[in-house]
Amino acid sequence: MSLAPRAVLVHRRTEYEELVDRHGSRGQAAFFLAGRGRELDEVERRHHLARAALAEVAAAVPLEWRRSRVERADLDRFLFGPEDVLVVVGQDGLVANAAKYLAGQPVVGIDIEPGRGLGVLVRHRPADAARVLRAVAAPGGERHLEERTMVEAVADDTQRLLALNEIYLGQHSHQTARYRLTAGGGHPEAQASSGVLVGTGTGATGWCRSTWLERRSTLDLPGPTAPAVAWFVREAWPSPVTGTEQVQGLLAGGEQLALTVESDQLVAFGDGVESDALRLTWGQTVRVGVAVERLRLFH
Incomplete structure (x- = not known):
C-alpha cells in the first residue's frame, strides 16, 4: 500500500508580522511607518489577505492526504519526502526559495495577490487549490508538470x-x-x-x-x-x-x-x-x- 501524498504548505511571514515583531506592538509599528509617510492599514490589510489565502488553501487539502507547513526561514532545516507535494502560497520568489531544497517533488504555486507580481511561477488562485491538488495526484498528472x-x-x-x-x-x-x-x-x-x-x-x-x-x-x-x-x-x-x-x-x-x-x-x-x-x-x-x-x- 503506497503512502498518501503529503501537502507541504510553504509560506512566509508578512510585512505586518515582521513590523510588529521588530517594534513590539501594533501602535509602535504604525508610528514607525507614519514617520516614513506610510500607513499601517494597508500593510495590515495585505496581512489578512495572505493569512486568509493560506487558511483557504489548507482547508482545500484532500482529507486523506497528510499535511505540513514550513515557513521560508526554515526551508533549509525541513526534511522533504518523496511523496510530498509542495504548495507554495505567496509570490514567485517563494517558489525559487523552495526549489533548491527539492528532489523532483511537484510544486503548485498559489498567488495570494494576483496582479501584484508577474505570477510566472504562482499560476493558481486559492479557490483553485482543491481542484489542482486532485489533478496533481490523479493518473496522468505527470503530464502537467513543467520541468524548469x-x-x-x-x-x-x-x-x-x-x-x-x-x-x-x-x-x-x-x-x-x-x-x-x-x-x-x-x-x-x-x-x-x-x-x-x-x-x-x-x-x-x-x-x-x-x-x-x-x-x-x-x-x-x-x-x-x-x-x-x-x-x-x-x-x-x-x-x-x-x-x-x-x-x-x-x-x-x-x-x-x-x-x-x-x-x-x-x-x-x-x-x-x-x-x-x-x-x-x-x-x-x-x-x-x-x-x-x-x-x-x-x-
Whole structure:
C-alpha cells in the first residue's frame, strides 16, 4: 500500500508580522511607518489577505492526504519526502526559495495577490487549490508538470549551490572582483568586474534580463525549460592585465563556466539570497552550469 501524498504548505511571514515583531506592538509599528509617510492599514490589510489565502488553501487539502507547513526561514532545516507535494502560497520568489531544497517533488504555486507580481511561477488562485491538488495526484498528472531548468555552482572543495533564477559570483559588497574566467573550455581570461551572473530561462525575466537589456545584447536568452543558461560579466574593466573579450555567452548541456578566484574572498549566491552563499578564497575554482535537478512546476 503506497503512502498518501503529503501537502507541504510553504509560506512566509508578512510585512505586518515582521513590523510588529521588530517594534513590539501594533501602535509602535504604525508610528514607525507614519514617520516614513506610510500607513499601517494597508500593510495590515495585505496581512489578512495572505493569512486568509493560506487558511483557504489548507482547508482545500484532500482529507486523506497528510499535511505540513514550513515557513521560508526554515526551508533549509525541513526534511522533504518523496511523496510530498509542495504548495507554495505567496509570490514567485517563494517558489525559487523552495526549489533548491527539492528532489523532483511537484510544486503548485498559489498567488495570494494576483496582479501584484508577474505570477510566472504562482499560476493558481486559492479557490483553485482543491481542484489542482486532485489533478496533481490523479493518473496522468505527470503530464502537467513543467520541468524548469536550474543552475548550479560547484567549488573545488565540494561546496555546491543550486538556484532557479540565477547565481551571482563576485564580491559580497558588489565592488571589484578579480578572477580568471574560462567559458565552455575556451582560453582563460583575467578579469576585473563587479561580478558574473549566470541565469536560467526562468531568471531571464529578472536580473539577467536587466543586464541583457542594459547592454543591448543580441544574445538569445534561453527559455525556462531549455537545457541552457546564459552568463554575463557585469562592468568588465579593461587594463594591461585584465581583459573584456569574454563578457557573455550561453552554456548548453555539459558546458561550464569556470572562475578561479584572484581576490581575498569572493562569494556565490543564488536567487538573491546572500545569507546562503559559497565562500571562495584565493586560488579556488568554481564551475557553473546547468544542474541535473529541475523544478517540476504544475501548470
